[in-house]
Amino acid sequence: MPADFNGQWVMVTNENFEDIMNAIDIDFATRKIARHLTQTKVIVQNGDKFETKTLSTFRNYEVNFTVGEEFEEVTKGLDNRTIQRECVLQTLVTWDGDKLVAVQKGEKANRGWMQWIEGDLLHLEIHVEDKVCKQVFKKKP
């Protein structure tokens, strides 16, 4: 029985998000807006199958995956990319115990994230190259 990520999770902290945005070449104007956003994570999980939405007043990002199945992740609208080829990642999410670990192969080295639950908090660490962003979300009752 895998960990249960189902629910709506509201951001409480977001450390070094700016670094990550820089690392994936998000432009200054977008970064200026995005760094102040309170993101909400909406997760629908059925065993190993995930539908995830990261919502904000400015931009939303949706990604669906099945743990253990590599897929093509198109980050158009998230990465500041105009050419399709440049915003496609080969992503594989696996379990490390109760943690979800994503490896995102693409233009940027060492890109991925790790996500886990502690009590009513969802922890997410996003890494790109040598940068790490640490986000914490609190479960909506």
Ligand code: VLP
């Ligand atoms: C909001 C969206 C700036 C800001 C948009 C504009 C980092 C695990 C997984 C989903 C992710 C992280 C997605 C971050 C979305 C921010 C763009 C800044 C780009 O999370 O929770 O399954 O992939």
